[in-house]
Amino acid sequence: MAGTAEKVAYLQPGGPLRERIDQLIRRLGRGQETAIPVLQEIQKEFGYIPPELLPRVAALTGLCGSELYSIATFYSQFRLHPIGENLIQVCHGTACHLAGAEEITAALRRELGIEEGDTSPDQKYTIEKVACLGCCSLAPVITINGETFGRLTPEKAVRLVRGGAGQKKKETQNKKGVEDKAGPQNNVSPQNKEGRLS
């Protein structure tokens, strides 16, 4: 990850983020209304909001730093810490809870040695808890870097993560790994042992 100076450079005139933020400000005006969209843009770029950027963003948008900080900490979407290479989101919506999401989390936690919300020391994985991914029929569900995997068991979840499913491998993508590991239907394991775990 880039150091503070390099990150700040993103916001200098001509920097890659500056253009996008200027655009937002042109559209929404300087002030309150731009706050959330600007923070979202920054998170899209870095995967989190580097706190050291907040004073610069404040100057650009005309908001005070404390106000930005209060927004960044209110909404659960915003993170103030960097995430690992691979983001694993475990759904803890109602359907997934009934189908055993706790066990999925516990298995991943044990496997990766980190708590929910944390990043592994080698910066490879972050586990995050989310509420309902909208695929309740496939519960329990996790996403790995945005790709959804359903009808899991704790054991399958661990195998998916260890097998590199959904992970950023430039060339081969994940197709092979996923199909081999999670059964013939891509992301969904074919047979679900009727709520055994729930």
Next chain:
Amino acid sequence: MKRVATAKKRIVRVGLASCGIAAGARPVYNFFCSELAKMPEKSFTLIRTGCIGMCFCEPLVEVEDEEGVYLYGEVDLEKARRILEEHLGAGRPCNDWVVYSDVITGREQDYLTRQHRILLKNSGKIDPEDIGSYVKAGGYRGLQKVLASLTPEEVIATLEESGLRGRGGAGFPTFLKWRFTRQSPGAPKYVVCNADEGDPGAFMDRSILESDPHSVLEGMIIAGYAIGSNEGYIYIRAEYPLAVQRLRLAIAQMEERNYLGENILGSGFSFHIHIREGAGAFVCGEETALLASIEGKRGMPRPRPPYPAQEGRWGKPTGINNVETLANVARIFELGPEVYKNCGTEKSKGTKVFALAGKVRRSGLIEVPMGISIREIVFAIGGGIAGDKPFKAVQTGGPSGGCIPASLAETPVDYESLAEIGAIMGSGGLLVMDDETCMVDVARFFLNFTTEESCGKCTFCRNGTPLMLATLDRICRGKGRPGDLKRLEELGEAIKDGSLCGLGQTAPNPVLTTIRYFRDEYDAHINEKRCPARICKDLIVYRIETETCTGCGLCTRICPVQAISGERRRPYHLDETVCIRCGLCLSTCHFDAIITISEGQDTHTADTNANTTTASGERE
């Protein structure tokens, strides 16, 4: 409804909404895409559609030919190849895989035939990324009618006639909300579409937006015309990237065709729509918090009145409606208010979309007439409980709602009847529970959610919900004390009274209704330190059934704490003092030899008799 044979209509549809994609529909779509290109010209047209609603057997492929419609379920690449060869190529449908058809009887036929699909009529039929597809299906006809021949007052009167009530949860009559907004002094006025869908276990709005985005947008323009507004906002959950993408595309196509923008269709009426992505806060579904969030503030509710209809965005009159409400508006003007008036009950008109999930055999998105019974939804449409387990309860309304026991399954689903038994209609989440669902655990789950999502403004909500949660936690850990239930009930009532917004006012509901209908389950936890559903980890043990265990050794290898030992081909032994009840062995064992037992019971009969309930799971 057999179709007249016309050589023209030969279509292959592949469902590409989030759930379909997650189930592997993309490769299937790509397969048909490349294969159909090789077939003789115009033989079959491939259409990408949204959600057909049969999420339980995704990926879905529908073939429409001269004979009629054949919907195939659980289509993988291999099935796709055979459908291509046999059905599309040789004209012989693969009947075994048909889940629904208007020619033959499909495997899951009643799932669709028992529904009443008005709102979802386009879902799974049209291409959500093509405005032409929507127009062909009757889209924007309502808007044209409105702009060409109705005054704003007449629009509101038509809505009144239809009887439409808000689908976001509270059921406020839509025509009244619009009339108030129209009559409020102040300009400009705004229309806001609430697409925050925070109920964790509900996906109606996502599905509608992914499958039929234009319906919602059309409803918004009609709302703008009726209340006298030229600007609309959609506040949508950030967790729904596909819906956002399809909305953006839809808006661009509308602007191109002048369904949106200046002087729409030459009517002199102008309207613009902006998208605002939420940032992950459940409370932002509450209308005043939502407005604060659009304005860029922390999403904290404020007292009402003034209502948004009087003082909304930037203090201006604002009409806020739910996604489904607005899509209903478009249908009412497309099909006429009678379609609504004639369907449903006296006070609840029309249909309601539910996200049916949980321990039901067929889960997915369903649309039913108001007044249908819970039993009919669970059994006739949902196909009963998965694995033929006893039906215990349904939960509606998510964290604001209540649990309805199986004994009240005849209750009609309408706003009043549900409120009467302590539940609510809610926005449409409908979770089915079987005898392996612990009601204390469910109550704790919802309370954990509301505790985390409380914005912190009101003392009772901020400090009261964690107190309730701690008590429930204690009960689940076997540390419950006599008097806990009374304390929960008292706290619950106090939180309801002492909270400003719906979040706090309804947060105790899941606890209060489970205490009301499942008190003996709480008692078992508190007095006997026993979890009848065998869910609460501190109250159960795992054991290996010697008669069933084949000694394959799989469990010893997977156990993270080495609690299982034994010799190969002999029954293994599990050390209960070491076991952490993580569930890995349970999900790994091929022979179901590992059982869970809740303490204080005869070990041999424990598994089968863990529930001292009747067959239907009633506990009253």
